[in-house]
C-alpha cells in the first residue's frame with residue numbers, strides 16, 4: 001500500500017464535501033488508494049467502476065473508448081449500500097474505483113481498459129480481484145454494476161445482457177433467452193417464467209416503477225422502443241454464471257441523472273427505492289432474504 005498516494009487521495013477527496021467524513025473505519029484501499037473496498041456480510045456485491053475522480057498526471061489518458069465518468073455514481077453506490085444497511089442491518093460488499101475513466105475503465109477487458117499502462121493495470125486488477133474475493137465470500141448471490149447514462153429518456157435501464165431486439169421477443173421466443181441472460185442461474189430457481197422475472201409484475205423494473213422510478217424492461221416499458229439502451233457490459237457478463245452450481249447472477253443498473261443522481265436528496269430517494277426493490281426481488285426470485293428482522297435499524301425507529 002502506498003501511503004503517500006493515499007494522503008494525496010484523501011486531500012483530493014476532501015474537496016468533495018461529505019465523502020471523506022463518511023469513509024468507514026473498515027474500508028480498505030488498494031492500488032495506491034485508487035480502489036476502495038467496504039466489506040459486507042450480505043450475498044450482494046455492488047460495484048461502481050465509472051464514478052472515479054482521481055486524475056494523476058503520471059498515468060497517461062487513455063486514447064481508446066469512452067472517457068467520461070458516470071457523474072456521482074460513487075456517491076450513489078455509497079447511498080445504496082447505506083439504504084440497504086438501514087433496511088436490513090447488514091451490508092452489501094461495496095467496490096469503488098476512484099481512478100477517473102480517462103485513466104482506467106474497469107468495465108472493459110484489461111487491454112482496452114488500461115491501454116497497457118502498468119499503473120492503470122494495477123487498479124484494474126485490484127478492482128476485479130476484490131470482486132472475485134467478495135463473490136467467493138458471499139457464495140450464491142447478486143453482482144450489481146452501477147452506472148449512469150445520459151440518454152434522452154430519464155428511465156432506469158436494467159441490463160440483463162439482453163439488447164433491444166431481444167427484448168422485443170415475446171412468449172416462448174423470449175423465454176428461450178434465459179440461458180444467455182445475466183440471470184441464467186435464477187431462471188431455474190425462480191417460481192415464475194423468465195418473461196415474468198424480467199418484465200412482469202414482480203420484476204425489478206416493476207418494483208422500481210412502483211417506487212417512483214420508471215424503468216426498462218418493466219410491464220410499463222417491456223422494451224426500449226426506439227430509444228438508446230445499455231444491455232449490460234463487461235462486468236455484467238464476467239460476473240454471471242450459467243446453469244447450476246456456482247450460481248452468481250448479475251445486473252447492470254444504468255441511472256439517469258435528473259431525479260436520480262443529480263442531488264443528495266434524489267440519490268437518497270433512489271437508493272431507498274432500489275434497496276426496497278432488491279429486497280423484494282431477491283426474496284421472490286432467488287429465495288434470498290436480505291432482512292434480518294432483529295437487526296433492521298428501521299424497525300428500531302432509527303432512520
Ligand SMILES: [Zn+2]
Nearest residue numbers: 050070147148
Ligand atoms: Zn458506466
